Amino acid sequence: MGIVILFVIGTLYRTAPETLPVAAARDISAAQIAVVSAASYETTVAPDSIASIFGTGLATQVAIGNDTDPNTSGIQLPTQLAGTTVEINGKRAPLFFVSPNQINLVLPGDTTIGPANVIVRASNGTTNTGTAQIVQADPALFPLNGTGTGVPAANFLRIKASGAQVHEDVFQWDAANQRFTPKPVDLGPSTEIVYLVLYGTALRYADRTSVRVLIGSEERSTTLFGANPNFVGVDQVNVPIPRSLIGRGIVSVSVAALGFGTSNLVDIWIGGGGGSGATPPQVTNFNVTDILAGSQLTILGTGFATTGLDDNVVKIAGGAPAKVMEATSSQLKVVVPFGSETGQVTVTTPQGTGSSSAPLRVRTSISGIVENTNKQPLSNVIVRINGSPGAGIPTIQTRTSDQGAFVLPDVPVGIHT
Incomplete structure (x- = not known):
């Protein structure tokens, strides 16, 4: 579960945890604030979900909330942090984090559905007001990079034939671009089941029987759905990854709840399946070390698909698929998409996914x-x-x-x- 802690801190505590210069006390009333989901940044939020408030003069310093009563079960977040309080329809909200420009909090569970009045009071007397749109549920998934999309706060859970359980990462660190990117998962032999364990918010009050997870082109029901018992405001969704997606590469994932819409999109990487006899392609080299968007790139390797150009899905740094112009078992000629960034080149065929050991530098x-x-x-x-x-x-x-x-x-x- 370490990934959840890392993500919640990395996403919700977006300002460095250090004291900022404190401005002189001001008496400001009715300054406007924005209240959004801390996961998707959508403008609707739900009771017992994690939300973010953006504005100015919200606090006089940066502070992180801790459990105020470790002797009581669960986590008791403070309702006043560095002198800042947030009232939603007159009731104080538990606070994760405060800073001059951002607050992260949990909406009280008894918040009434509909428009809610929000008042932020800082220790220096500054007051900010706004309105939050409260709904029963609004599915939202936490991404690791804090952008609303990309690699999710999640993990893979592998159930082996013996019943043994193994947790695996969904992410890897891209040092060249300073961000998290999807890490491929091998679905293993048919005797194993690999679950995707997703973490989000504003999900728990949806009807579980109506919740579906879309993985690539496959829709699946959940095997576990509801509030995570270890983290305030965090909801969990477990779903088995269909073996029909073996070798599909990077695919989008979303959670939908009937009557409450669909979550933001996140990305995972589905590689091959061990024991299936499949041999994923290998990317060994390129014809150049750096390239411009719109130029033709030759990829050298083995195991590329020759059954059809579309059977080779080529991506650079996890971006948009490159157009494949020619394909042999050992060579692909592709056009580098506009908007590509420096990063590893992946080739996905029906046999699995291969990745270059070195990044391809895409010139600015x-x-x-x-x-x-x-x-x-x-x-x-x-x-x-x-x-x-x-x-x-x-x-x-x-x-x-x-x-x-x-x-x-x-x-x-x-x-x-």
């Missing part, structure tokens, strides 16, 4: 299409970034293609056309 660029007012492409148009010799920034220039497209290569980070 600006790309686009130039059109006239009738949305017709304009060819041979000069697109230029004027340099700044004093800052060491060169002038970068190119012309649009017959289709009006352009790519400005090796643009310094932060520069715009």
Whole structure:
């Protein structure tokens, strides 16, 4: 369960846990705040769910809430933290974290459905007000990167034929891009069952019989659903991963509850299945060490699918699939998608998924299409970034293609056309 602790802290405590400079006391009334789900950032929240408040002057310092009564079962969060309180319809909410610009809290379980008045009072007398939209349930999954999407706060639970249980990570650290990315799971032989254990919020008051989990193209019922007993405001969903998804690669996952909508999308990586006789592809090298978006990349390796171009799914740093132009068992020619980032290259076939040992460096660029007012492409148009010799920034220039497209290569980070 360590992953849940890591995630809740990493996502909910988004400001570094250190004291910030305290502004002089102010008397501000009716300053507006935003109340959103701490998992999905949607503007509807549910009783006993974890929410975030964003604004200014919410607290005079950063503080993290701890269990106020360790001798009592469960976790008793403080309702006042660093002098800050939050009232929802007149009742104080338990607080995880406060800072000048963000608060993380648990909505009281008896909060009435509908619009709720929210008042934030800081220790220096500053008052912020707003409205929260309270619903019975609104499925939301916690992502590890705190962006509302990507790798989930979750783990794989493998049940072996002997009955032994093994917990496995769903994530790996991408040092090049400083973020978590999906880690492949091998579904093993047919005698094993691998469950996806998801952690979210605002789920517990949905009708369990109506809850479904969509994994890739497969819809499944849950085997466990409800409040996690170890963490305040956190809900848990367990679902078996269908063996029909073996070798599918990175797929999206969401949770839906009848009458309460569908959660934000998160991503997991489904690799091969041991004992099935399948041999996943291997990525051994590229024809270049760095490349521009829109350029053709040759991938060298073994085990690529020759039954059809679409049987090879190629992704760079977990991004959008690259268009496969040619395929042999040992070589793929693909077009690097616009928006790609530096990272490992994965190739997924019906036999499983293979990943490059080294990242492919995608050069920083600006790309686009130039059109006239009738949305017709304009060819041979000069697109230029004027340099700044004093800052060491060169002038970068190119012309649009017959289709009006352009790519400005090796643009310094932060520069715009």
